[in-house]
Every structure is written in structure tokens, then in C-alpha cells.
Amino acid sequence: MPPTPTDPRAELAALCERGLEWRTATPRSLSDAASLRPAAVLVLFGVLDSVPAQASGPVARDLDVLLLRRAATLASHAGQIAFPGGRLEASDAGPIAAALREAAEETGLDPNGIEPLGTLPGMPVPVSRHLVTPVPAWWTRPSEVAAVDHDESVDVFRVPVADLLDPPNRGNTSHTFGGRIYRSPAFTVGGRVIWGVTALVLSRMFDELGWAEPWDAGRIVEPDD
Numbered sequence: 001m002p003p004t005p006t007d008p009r010a011e012l013a014a015l016c017e018r019g020l021e022w023r024t025a026t027p028r029s030l031s032d033a034a035s036l037r038p039a040a041v042l043v044l045f046g047v048l049d050s051v052p053a054q055a056s057g058p059v060a061r062d063l064d065v066l067l068l069r070r071a072a073t074l075a076s077h078a079g080q081i082a083f084p085g086g087r088l089e090a091s092d093a094g095p096i097a098a099a100l101r102e103a104a105e106e107t108g109l110d111p112n113g114i115e116p117l118g119t120l121p122g123m124p125v126p127v128s129r130h131l132v133t134p135v136p137a138w139w140t141r142p143s144e145v146a147a148v149d150h151d152e153s154v155d156v157f158r159v160p161v162a163d164l165l166d167p168p169n170r171g172n173t174s175h176t177f178g179g180r181i182y183r184s185p186a187f188t189v190g191g192r193v194i195w196g197v198t199a200l201v202l203s204r205m206f207d208e209l210g211w212a213e214p215w216d217a218g219r220i221v222e223p224d225d
Contacts, residue, residue: 008045008063009138010162011209016118016136020208022200036124036131040095041085042066042103043201044114046139048158050212058211061162066139067198068106068147069155070206079188080223081194083201084109087130095119095133108148111143120205125197134201162191164202167209171219186221193224 003036045064069081084103092098096119100111115138120141122131147153164170164187172183173195194202206212 005031006059006211008028008059011088012045012136012138013117015205015208016076016120019121020204022121022123032218036126038088038095038122038133039125039130040099040102040119040135041197041201042099042114043083043084043134043136044103044109044139045137045161046142046158054095057162057165058214059161059165061160063161064158065161065164065202066103066107066109066145066156066158066193068153068157068193071152071154072086080196080198081192082196082198083134085132085135096135096164099133099135099137106148106153108143110141110143111156113139113143115140116149120201123197123201132197134205135181136205138220140142157220159194161211163195165213167215170215173222173223183217186223188221193221194220195223 004040022070034042046064046066048062048064055102067081068084070079083097084106085104086102088095088098090102090103096116100114100116103109104111117138120134122133125132145156145158147156169188171186171188173183173186175182184195185199186193187199187202188194203212
């Protein structure tokens with residue numbers, strides 16, 4: 001008998017209510033939150049109309065998440081696949097407002113069709129000196145998206161969550177810092193490699209939501225930039 005689809009919107013909202021710990025392997029000396037600049041990203045889930053809704057695993061096939069590829073000329077995280085988002089500005093009322101503003105600026109989406117479900121604890125990102133607050137959200141009325149400013153992003157796309165969860169598409173990147181090897185989650189979907197902060201957030205959320213399936217942590221993925 002095929003699995004029964006879950007209610008992802010309700011599960012995401014419940015995750016925001018209870019929160020989580022990121023459990024990253026970042027050296028403590030690099031993750032002092034007091035020295036980091038506040039930023040927010042929109043982790044936007046929705047339903048792909050063109051994909052059948054049957055469940056083949058923990059989630060229905062039509063559940064997706066919005067991602068973009070950052071421009072190769074940016075000072076930090078250049079060329080990486082990321083969530084829409086950016087630094088908080090003085091005019092922003094908080095992380096949710098900042099994430100919606102940045103997403104609209106970067107992808108052209110209509111914020112009126114998005115339901116923010118809450119926030120998750122800030123994640124220190126030492127390489128760019130930011131404390132990033134993920135803002136899970138639900139796309140109540142999907143709108144057209146595209147790379148609006150090519151100085152910021154060069155591609156915008158929606159990825160089926162079931163593809164991200166598929167064990168053959170999962171692995172780890174490997175980095176050496178201070179003589180120590182650090183491993184971090186990665187996904188390989190549609191010829192793209194999703195790693196860094198984006199993969200960390202997705203992987204940890206999938207674990208907490210109970211969506212993750214067993215995968216080979218020994219598989220090493222090379223970043224594509």
C-alpha cells in the first residue's frame with residue numbers, strides 16, 4: 001500500500017513553534033552570534049501543479065521548495081544555490097519582513113500569495129559574518145518567478161522535496177579547517193549540487209520533520225563552483 005501523504009504545511013508550522021538546534025560543526029571561535037550581522041532567508045514550500053500528488057515516500061511528489069543560484073560575481077557564497085534572502089535593513093520589521101522583501105526583489109514573486117509560518121533559530125554563518133534566520137513559509141497562491149537582478153542571482157527554480165529526500169541524491173561535502181576535517185550535508189538534484197548553508201538548513205529541517213530517509217553519509221559530493 002502506498003504511503004499516506006502528510007500535511008506538510010501543518011508540520012512546518014509545528015516545527016516553527018517548537019524550534020530546533022542546528023548542530024553544525026562550525027568551530028565555536030567562528031560562530032559568536034554577537035559579532036554577526038542579522039540576515040533572513042525565505043524557505044518557501046508549495047505545490048507543483050504539473051506533478052501528480054501521489055506519495056512515493058515521506059512526502060507527496062508535488063511538494064516543492066523554491067531555490068535560486070547566486071551570481072558568480074558576489075563577494076560571498078558566489079555561484080551557490082541558495083534560498084531567497086539577505087541582510088536585514090533598518091526599514092524591515094523583522095526577519096519575516098526582510099525575507100519577504102528580499103524574495104520579491106530577487107525572484108519577482110508576489111508576497112501577497114505567501115503565508116509565513118514562523119521562524120527558526122538563527123544559524124551562524126561565519127564565512128559571510130551573518131546570523132541567518134530561516135523563515136519557513138507556504139505558497140498559498142503561487143506566482144511567476146525569475147531571476148530579476150542578474151547581479152544577485154542568475155536562475156530561480158522549484159525543486160521537488162521528494163527528489164531532495166531520495167537517498168541516492170544525498171551526501172556530504174568535505175572541508176578542512178585548522179587541520180580538522182568537517183563534513184556538511186549536500187544534495188545532487190537535476191545536475192545541480194546544493195550544499196553550504198542551504199543544504200544544512202534543509203537537511204536539519206528534514207530530520208526534525210521526520211521526512212528524512214536513511215542515506216549514505218560516506219558519499220562525498222564535490223561542490224560545483
